[in-house]
Amino acid sequence: MRMPRVIVLLAALLAAGLFAASADEDGLRRIIAKFADAKDFKATEAVARELAETGDPAVERVLLALADGNLFVRKGDGAVFVGKETGASVTLSDPLTGEKAGEAAKAEITKVKVNNGLRRLIRDLLGGLTLGSADPLTRGVAADTMFRTPDAANIEALDAAIARETVASVKARLEQARAASILVSDGSDEEKVVAIAVVEARGDRDALSLLTAVAARTEGAVREAAENAIAQVNGRLALWAAGQNVWYGISLGSVLLLAAIGLAITFGVMGVINMAHGEMVMLGAYTTYVVQSIIRTSFPGLFDWSLAFALPLAFLVAAAVGLAIERGIIRFLYGRPLETLLATWGVSLILQQSVRTLFGPTNREVGNPSWMSGGFDLGQMALTWNRFWIVLFALGVFAVLLYVMKRTPWGLQMRAVTANRRMAASMGIRTPWVDALTFALGSGIAGIAGVALSQIDNVSPNLGQGYIIDSFMVVVFGGVGNLWGTLVGAMSLGVLNKFLEPYAGAVLGKILVLVLIILFIQKRPRGLFALKGRAVEA
Amino acid sequence: MITGRFFASGADRRVLFTIAALLGVAALVPVLNLAVPPANMFHVPTYMVALVGKYLCYALLALALDLVWGYCGILSLGHGAFFALGGYAMGMYLMRQIGDRGVYGNPILPDFMVFLNWKELPWFWYGFDRFWFAALMVVLVPGALAFAFGWFAFRSRVTGVYLSIITQALTYALLLAFFRNDMGFGGNNGLTDFKDILGFSIQAGTTRSALFSASAVALAAAVYVTWRIVGSKFGKLMIAVRDAESRTRFLGWRPENIKLFAFTVSAVMAGIAGALYVPQVGIINPGEFDPSNSIEVVVWTAVGGRGTIVGPIVGALLVNTGKSYFTGALPDLWLFALGGLFVCVTLFMPKGVLGLWDQLRARFARNGGRTETPPQDAAQPVARSAAQTAVESRGLGAATPEPQPAE
Numbered sequence: 023m024r025m026p027r028v029i030v031l032l033a034a035l036l037a038a039g040l041f042a043a044s045a046d047e048d049g050l051r052r053i054i055a056k057f058a059d060a061k062d063f064k065a066t067e068a069v070a071r072e073l074a075e076t077g078d079p080a081v082e083r084v085l086l087a088l089a090d091g092n093l094f095v096r097k098g099d100g101a102v103f104v105g106k107e108t109g110a111s112v113t114l115s116d117p118l119t120g121e122k123a124g125e126a127a128k129a130e131i132t133k134v135k136v137n138n139g140l141r142r143l144i145r146d147l148l149g150g151l152t153l154g155s156a157d158p159l160t161r162g163v164a165a166d167t168m169f170r171t172p173d174a175a176n177i178e179a180l181d182a183a184i185a186r187e188t189v190a191s192v193k194a195r196l197e198q199a200r201a202a203s204i205l206v207s208d209g210s211d212e213e214k215v216v217a218i219a220v221v222e223a224r225g226d227r228d229a230l231s232l233l234t235a236v237a238a239r240t241e242g243a244v245r246e247a248a249e250n251a252i253a254q255v256n257g258r259l260a261l262w263a264a265g266q267n268v269w270y271g272i273s274l275g276s277v278l279l280l281a282a283i284g285l286a287i288t289f290g291v292m293g294v295i296n297m298a299h300g301e302m303v304m305l306g307a308y309t310t311y312v313v314q315s316i317i318r319t320s321f322p323g324l325f326d327w328s329l330a331f332a333l334p335l336a337f338l339v340a341a342a343v344g345l346a347i348e349r350g351i352i353r354f355l356y357g358r359p360l361e362t363l364l365a366t367w368g369v370s371l372i373l374q375q376s377v378r379t380l381f382g383p384t385n386r387e388v389g390n391p392s393w394m395s396g397g398f399d400l401g402q403m404a405l406t407w408n409r410f411w412i413v414l415f416a417l418g419v420f421a422v423l424l425y426v427m428k429r430t431p432w433g434l435q436m437r438a439v440t441a442n443r444r445m446a447a448s449m450g451i452r453t454p455w456v457d458a459l460t461f462a463l464g465s466g467i468a469g470i471a472g473v474a475l476s477q478i479d480n481v482s483p484n485l486g487q488g489y490i491i492d493s494f495m496v497v498v499f500g501g502v503g504n505l506w507g508t509l510v511g512a513m514s515l516g517v518l519n520k521f522l523e524p525y526a527g528a529v530l531g532k533i534l535v536l537v538l539i540i541l542f543i544q545k546r547p548r549g550l551f552a553l554k555g556r557a558v559e560a
Numbered sequence: 561m562i563t564g565r566f567f568a569s570g571a572d573r574r575v576l577f578t579i580a581a582l583l584g585v586a587a588l589v590p591v592l593n594l595a596v597p598p599a600n601m602f603h604v605p606t607y608m609v610a611l612v613g614k615y616l617c618y619a620l621l622a623l624a625l626d627l628v629w630g631y632c633g634i635l636s637l638g639h640g641a642f643f644a645l646g647g648y649a650m651g652m653y654l655m656r657q658i659g660d661r662g663v664y665g666n667p668i669l670p671d672f673m674v675f676l677n678w679k680e681l682p683w684f685w686y687g688f689d690r691f692w693f694a695a696l697m698v699v700l701v702p703g704a705l706a707f708a709f710g711w712f713a714f715r716s717r718v719t720g721v722y723l724s725i726i727t728q729a730l731t732y733a734l735l736l737a738f739f740r741n742d743m744g745f746g747g748n749n750g751l752t753d754f755k756d757i758l759g760f761s762i763q764a765g766t767t768r769s770a771l772f773s774a775s776a777v778a779l780a781a782a783v784y785v786t787w788r789i790v791g792s793k794f795g796k797l798m799i800a801v802r803d804a805e806s807r808t809r810f811l812g813w814r815p816e817n818i819k820l821f822a823f824t825v826s827a828v829m830a831g832i833a834g835a836l837y838v839p840q841v842g843i844i845n846p847g848e849f850d851p852s853n854s855i856e857v858v859v860w861t862a863v864g865g866r867g868t869i870v871g872p873i874v875g876a877l878l879v880n881t882g883k884s885y886f887t888g889a890l891p892d893l894w895l896f897a898l899g900g901l902f903v904c905v906t907l908f909m910p911k912g913v914l915g916l917w918d919q920l921r922a923r924f925a926r927n928g929g930r931t932e933t934p935p936q937d938a939a940q941p942v943a944r945s946a947a948q949t950a951v952e953s954r955g956l957g958a959a960t961p962e963p964q965p966a967e
Contacts, residue, residue: 295721354907359721360635361906364862367855368902491732491851493726530738533654536733540709540726544716 050076054084054117057134058100066134074147082148084117089144093134096126146171150537153179159188165195170228174207174390198224205236213443215247222251225258226402262402267520273409275516276416279472281489282496283423283508284464290502291440291460293361294352298370300486302465305343306336307481308377311386326391329473336469348458388476408477422503436460495539501549506540511550563745575787578870581848586776590769596684606765610840615880617837622781622860622872627786630866632822633802639830640728640854641734642702646831649701651751651844652685653694658755672746682744690760698835699828706827712818728851735849750845757839775836782829784867797820862905865912874913
């Protein structure tokens with residue numbers, strides 16, 4: 023009753039290879055003009071059907087406009103237009119070509135009315151229509167629409183489409199849509215069991231709801247097959263959900279890694295905790311904000327490159343501030359780690375208040391470059407580009423640091439000082455220089471972490487505060503003086519957090535993680551990857 | 561012993577003077593507030609009573625921190641947690657005292673529970689309608705938490721910066737927990753809207769004066785207890801653990817037990833401070849668990865002079881008076897001032913104002929003592945004890961002025 027005639031006609035057209043050819047435009051215009059005479063929903067429905075039966079992809083614009091309530095009839099001459107309401111007037115355009123056709127006041131035109139039933143019908147009609155589209159993406163979407171609203175009458179059209187389809191992925195989706203249609207038809211049980219296997223292979227939520235409906239409706243072998251398939255699909259979905267959680271965990275872990283790695287280096291080499299580390303992150307984020315503001319006002323074309331400019335600048339700004347803190351305060355407090363902690367806390371208060379005075383206490387807007395916005399699907403997982411790039415970026419920073427530590431003379435000196443300061447000094451290493459540069463490096467890395475965080479978090483004077491305790495936990499958990507410890511610490515804390523969240527809630531999950539760390543530190547007071555040595559605490 | 565003589569002559573007098581001053585204030589201020597007419601120049605306004613009463617609670621908290629940090633070398637960045645727990649215990653008692661005078665008029669359930677549609681009082685609220693039980697909890701809950709935490713931490717030899725960070729994580733975890741509505745402690749809003757304490761209206765001037773006196777007396781008692789602990793043989797051990805933990809261990813003592821004792825006593829003192837604080841300010845909420853509050857306590861102690869008994873009290877009073885002034889007059893400058901204070905105290909005044917005072921006095925005494933001309937035999941020990949404690953406080957590991965890598 024609903025689609026059969028359309029589909030049959032469409033199939034015939036397709037089979038004849040006529041699908042691409044545009045039907046006679048005048049004929050279409052004649053049909054479209056009938057909208058002006060359609061006095062009720064039923065009449066409108068008939069016109070929409072007639073339009074779809076032409077099988078011409080060009081009618082898509084009209085039907086979409088009709089579904090959205092954007093189809094208008096001019097009172098004067100009964101001409102039909104697609105319109106866009108802008109204030110009191112409506113911008114009109116041609117229903118077929120989309121060319122501008124002037125404006126009209128609201129009083130001069132009437133809207134072609136639609137209801138929900140009609141909207142559904144139009145969607146189905148379009149589904150059938152777009153199977154013949156030249157764009158594989160559109161064909162795929164049409165197949166998915168048919169999968170979600172299966173109809174036994176679709177089978178023939180789908181058969182034809184499958185025979186003609188050349189893109190493998192679209193073909194698979196068409197076959198799934200066909201299987202779904204078979205499941206609602208009155209075909210044989212054998213056919214249906216085969217179809218269930220096809221639907222099961224799809225394995226997403228749509229497949230699950232379809233299979234559940236089938237299991238509730240049928241008896242015997244089909245029902246059994248459907249129930250087995252449901253179990254299979256559920257198992258696979260649970261796996262995907264776990265995968266999604268792991269991804270969220272890795273994403274959180276890479277943020278923690280960025281924030282904590284500089285802290286771990288300075289703590290490892292100098293044994294001081296820099297409480298102002300979070301503020302270095304904040305400075306990096308504000309540097310990004312300043313860079314973007316300058317680009318926005320002066321060089322709007324370069325916006326996609328803003329982060330490339332911000333990265334080195336943020337590194338330099340934070341490293342310079344770090345160097346100033348080390349030379350100005352920390353070097354006088356060596357050997358008194360607890361007092362260093364207090365002094366750097368004071369510095370963090372001063373930095374926060376300075377930024378608040380300069381930029382104001384409210385959040386500053388930092389934009390995403392185009393290549394960082396949006397997202398993509400991987401199987402049943404949804405990934406966003408900004409998180410994806412940040413994970414890659416964190417790993418990149420990690421690799422560079424690893425190279426610096428293991429392959430450069432500077433890194434060698436840092437490791438020597440970490441292992442045994444006096445011996446290193448005896449060997450001619452200028453330990454004060456190593457200290458100052460290490461502190462600058464750690465702060466600089468916090469700065470570039472700020473660039474990354476500005477993409478996913480609010481840029482406010484309190485930005486650093488939100489990460490500082492978590493960063494400490496990573497350092498305490500992973501151990502100091504070993505970059506791998508920081509990596510493992512950050513990733514495991516991130517993943518653990520995200521796995522606890524669904525069961526315990528975000529806050530309770532975090533509390534549990536903190537308690538676990540407090541317990542863990544009992545077992546290994548120097549972290550997961552403790553430095554081995556003979557040093558006895560003083 | 562020789563050090564015993566130093567304490568007996570120099571520091572003792574100062575402590576006794578402080579105790580006497582606190583007891584005097586406890587007796588005098590209520591009289592000046594209630595009996596002296598407002599027009600008289602000796603009248604103490606009620607707001608002043610509440611404000612200074614609050615400062616006295618802070619001073620008690622700072623003294624508690626000083627016991628572990630100044631004398632035992634444990635820098636706790638989570639003492640605010642014990643303060644807040646004591647405060648919550650008192651707040652729960654005050655909450656139950658509201659009875660059916662709350663907005664919803666429920667005789668048993670506090671307002672926020674009615675609001676959250678709770679039907680029954682949770683088990684951990686039982687007993688808080690009695691003062692003796694609440695008072696017991698004020699002491700027991702922070703003490704038990706500190707004991708459990710310290711038991712684990714000190715036995716596995718978590719020391720130094722690691723311990724500081726872990727204590728900070730402790731108070732942060734409690735902050736997050738108390739923010740949750742389903743914890744049953746009023747969530748974000750905390751406990752407030754108190755009416756009575758022990759049957760007296762909490763708003764009344766007499767009650768406020770009584771609370772002030774109670775705070776002053778509690779502080780005096782704490783000063784006495786700390787003084788006795790520090791002066792005892794056990795106090796010597798605490799200082800030994802602070803200055804050379806490994807050496808103390810090798811001599812056959814158990815540093816973890818010494819630290820555990822100091823930490824627990826200190827937490828109990830902090831809990832009492834919190835319990836006295838809550839009725840005076842009329843609210844307790846999870847914000848008290850904020851790690852930055854705990855770090856502020858550290859700066860009070862540092863400003864006054866850690867490793868002294870009077871120092872933390874002076875520091876708490878000074879810094880908080882400054883805070884009240886700055887946040888009123890120049891709100892933007894307060895964080896600059898506080899941050900600067902952290903930096904300057906650690907860089908230039910490792911012994912705090914009290915240490916500075918001692919140094920100046922010692923110098924004056926040596927230069928001919930034109931001030932009050934303290935007797936030669938009294939000034940000399942002060943100078944020497946200051947020099948000696950300076951060496952002590954830097955400790956064995958810091959005898960070499962260079963960075964110590966994290967082991």
